[in-house]
Amino acid sequence: MLTLIGRSDLADSPEVRTAFSFDPRLVPQTRDLFNLFDTTSDLSGADIDIAPFIRDGQELDVLIFWRDDHSGLGTHEMWKTGPRAGCPFKKLLPTREELCSVAAWRFREFFTGLRPEAMERIWVRDWRKGWIKLTDPDRIYPGQLILLHKDVGGYDPLEGWNGDTASIPEPCLRPTITQSLGQDEPVSAGDGALDDEENAVAAWQSVHEHSIHVARELDVILSDAAIAAGLVSADLIEPLGHVPTWHDVGKVHSKFPPKLKPEAREQWAMLQKGDHPAKAPPDAWKSFFRDEEDALEVDRAFVRRRGFRHELASALALLETLRMACPDHAALVLDEELRRALDPIDVPFAINHEARSALGPIATLDRLRFNLVLYIVACHHGKVRLGLRSTEDDYDPGQRDPVPERVREKPIRRCQGVQDGDDLPGCRVPSPSAPTDSAQAVVTPALVLSLDPMELSSARYGASWADRTRELLETFGPFCIGYLEALVRAADQRASAAAGRVPASPTDHRNP
Numbered sequence: 001m002l003t004l005i006g007r008s009d010l011a012d013s014p015e016v017r018t019a020f021s022f023d024p025r026l027v028p029q030t031r032d033l034f035n036l037f038d039t040t041s042d043l044s045g046a047d048i049d050i051a052p053f054i055r056d057g058q059e060l061d062v063l064i065f066w067r068d069d070h071s072g073l074g075t076h077e078m079w080k081t082g083p084r085a086g087c088p089f090k091k092l093l094p095t096r097e098e099l100c101s102v103a104a105w106r107f108r109e110f111f112t113g114l115r116p117e118a119m120e121r122i123w124v125r126d127w128r129k130g131w132i133k134l135t136d137p138d139r140i141y142p143g144q145l146i147l148l149h150k151d152v153g154g155y156d157p158l159e160g161w162n163g164d165t166a167s168i169p170e171p172c173l174r175p176t177i178t179q180s181l182g183q184d185e186p187v188s189a190g191d192g193a194l195d196d197e198e199n200a201v202a203a204w205q206s207v208h209e210h211s212i213h214v215a216r217e218l219d220v221i222l223s224d225a226a227i228a229a230g231l232v233s234a235d236l237i238e239p240l241g242h243v244p245t246w247h248d249v250g251k252v253h254s255k256f257p258p259k260l261k262p263e264a265r266e267q268w269a270m271l272q273k274g275d276h277p278a279k280a281p282p283d284a285w286k287s288f289f290r291d292e293e294d295a296l297e298v299d300r301a302f303v304r305r306r307g308f309r310h311e312l313a314s315a316l317a318l319l320e321t322l323r324m325a326c327p328d329h330a331a332l333v334l335d336e337e338l339r340r341a342l343d344p345i346d347v348p349f350a351i352n353h354e355a356r357s358a359l360g361p362i363a364t365l366d367r368l369r370f371n372l373v374l375y376i377v378a379c380h381h382g383k384v385r386l387g388l389r390s391t392e393d394d395y396d397p398g399q400r401d402p403v404p405e406r407v408r409e410k411p412i413r414r415c416q417g418v419q420d421g422d423d424l425p426g427c428r429v430p431s432p433s434a435p436t437d438s439a440q441a442v443v444t445p446a447l448v449l450s451l452d453p454m455e456l457s458s459a460r461y462g463a464s465w466a467d468r469t470r471e472l473l474e475t476f477g478p479f480c481i482g483y484l485e486a487l488v489r490a491a492d493q494r495a496s497a498a499a500g501r502v503p504a505s506p507t508d509h510r511n512p
Contacts, residue, residue, distance in 0.1 A: 026052045037478040040387035060142045061101040064161070065094040066150045071171045073149055087123055088147065090130025098172040102161045108140045110154060110163045118165070121149035128392065202499035204268070205279035207248050208428045208441055210495060215244035215435035217498075218491035230483055236476075239369040242362050243376045243488050245435050249444060250313030252276040252427040255401075255417065258294070258302040260284055265302070275428055279499050294400055305401045307393040308417030315378035316449045317424050319461055322363070322370070324445060325355035330367035331374075334462040343459030354445045360432030368475060371468045372484070380488050383416070386469040388454045390415045413451040422449045 028036065036050060067073050072092040079087050102110075111122065111134070123131040125145040134146065148154065155169040156162050205213075222228055222237055231237065250256070257265055260277070264284035268277050286293045286304070294303045322329055334342075356363065362373060378384045394414040395403055403414045413420045424447050431440035452458035453465035472481060 028053055033478050034473055037473065037482070038386040039382065040385055040389055060104050062104050062107050062140065062142060062144045062146050063099045064102055064107065064146045064148060064154075065098045065100065065172075066148050066152075066155065066169045067092070067171045068150045084129065084132065086120070087133060088131045092131065092147070094145075094147075095172060100155060100161055104140055104142045104144075106161075106163065107146070108137045111140065112137050114152070114165070118152050121152050123147045201282050201285065202279040202496050203281065204277065204284075205499050206275040206428070207251055207278040208275060208430060209438075210278040210499070211244050211248060212430050212436060212438050213495035213498065214247065214488075214491050215241070215430060217494040218244055218488065219436055221487055221491055227487070231480070236369075236372070236480075236484065238361075239365055239373045240376070240484060240487065241435065242365075242373050242432060243380070244491065245430050245432050246314055246318045246373070246377050247380050247488070247492065248278050248310065248314060249317050249424075249427055249429060250310035250315075250418075251278050252425055253308070253310060253313045253418075253422060254301060255305040255308045255422075256310055258297070258304045259286055261286055261293070262297070262302070279496065303400045305417045305419075306396065306399050307391055309381070309383055311378050311381050312384045312388075312416045312418050313422070313424065313449060315374050315384070316418065316451070316453070317444065317447060318362075318374055318377055319453065320447045320449065321355045321358055321445060323461065324352035324447065325359050326363050327351070329363065329370070331370045331468075332462045333367075334457060334459065338457060339459050339462075342457065352445055354443070355447075358429070358432070358442050358444045360442070362432055368471065371472055372476075375469055375472055375481075376484055376488055379485055380492060382485070382489075386466065386473065388415050388451070388465045393417075413454060415451055415454060418449060418451065420449070420451050423447075424449055 032053070036053075067088075069075075072088055077089055077092070079085050079089070111119065114122075119135070120133065122134045123146070124134045124139075125147070126132045131147060134140070140146075150169055150171050153165040153167050153169070154161060154163055156164070156167040157169065159167075218241065222240070228234070228237065257277070260268075260280060261284060264280060267284075268280075297303055323332055326332075362370065365373065390413070393399065394417065403419065404412050426446045427444045428441050429444055431437060431442050434440045450460060452460045453468075456464050457467075458464070
């Protein structure tokens with residue numbers, strides 16, 4: 001390294017190769033970047049394999065940590081019934097400092113040598129389900145996150161991993177997923193595709209009020225010259241500014257209020273004024289872990305739908321509102337011959353002026369920029385991205401709100417908890433012309449959601465979701481798209497955090 005001091009050029013040379021000896025086997029190409037940008041799982045439920053780009057052939061470790069009954073493995077912190085009975089709740093996560101790297105083959109040997117009762121106290125992290133019991137040693141592979149009860153042993157504070165069942169470690173204190181960011185931030189927080197909506201926990205706020213706060217936070221962020229300069233083009237600021245108005249419209253869906261306890265729904269005074277809750281205090285929400293709360297619901301309409309993503313409902317609502325307001329918009333246009341093949345019955349469509357008012361200047365955006373707004377509305381939690389694909393939960397026949405087999409002889413689609421034909425009532429949102437002005441508001445039209453964007457093309461919406469997002473990715477690139485996502489995400493998080501610092505009760509809530 002000393003030979004490099006004072007050099008103005010660090011081009012390839014023997015000294016540089018000696019100082020920086022890493023020689024990657026693979027370098028991501030454009031196609032790889034596009035594939036890695038998408039977080040949609042494949043048909044088997046697995047993620048894109050990133051190991052070749054981040055793990056050398058010598059790095060074949062699993063990550064292990066230990067807990068006990070007082071740090072996340074107590075009887076009240078484990079599933080008691082169902083397929084995950086005996087498994088810790090999904091939100092138990094380690095901090096980085098308690099992780100221990102162990103060669104996968106070495107841990108496999110350790111596991112196969114355990115008694116059956118000890119094997120019952122080892123869990124592996126599943127991307128969708130959370131913690132599941134580790135039962136097959138052949139399913140142990142590098143990169144996994146594995147949880148052991150401390151009584152299983154295997155670790156000595158002086159030696160580190162030793163594989164000795166008599167070595168009982170002392171677990172770290174249990175972190176919480178909602179703690180502030182920092183060195184103790186749990187690893188993999190938010191990694192699951194179906195995680196519950198942590199940032200809905202704050203003081204009571206309506207969709208209208210929260211959207212205004214997000215718009216204001218986004219204005220503050222974009223007022224920073226350095227941040228604005230990071231955009232590929234200055235004209236991306238306008239479509240970005242339309243996102244807060246629509247990002248939480250999906251929370252008026254009938255399957256969002258069931259996340260609240262019955263008494264909290266009764267307390268929400270704004271329901272009597274046509275508004276819908278977007279944020280609520282921690283004690284207003286049903287437990288993410290106890291399904292029996294749904295069994296006690298008198299009205300079956302308030303049974304939760306597993307895996308429901310409000311942001312997908314928001315995006316579908318925006319797309320349907322555009323169709324109602326501007327059926328000839330470029331974002332909906334389809335080749336005439338293809339459109340007639342998909343829908344040979346040409347039915348005249350009347351323009352909905354309420355929808356036109358709710359869209360405002362969004363209706364004047366070109367195809368690409370409207371699709372950009374649509375995409376960021378859908379992906380602002382990072383769970384819905386480039387692809388729309390049903391999950392295992394969507395068609396689980398054992399759930400309390402299963403998909404109907406057929407309606408009028410047509411199969412029913414469900415994706416991320418949103419179902420074909422779901423009604424979305426009207427909702428008061430900030431004016432699209434002045435999204436930061438609390439004195440102005442518009443009401444979105446009542447509409448019916450359709451999952452036609454899942455198809456290759458549709459007469460209803462034109463291009464598929466995959467085609468829209470692929471065009472965005474090819475036009476702006478993954479880094480620009482990711483940057484725009486991050487700006488909106490930061491504004492949403494700031495608005496939620498600010499709401500959490502202002503205690504309020506539903507009866508004290510006032511129109512903003």
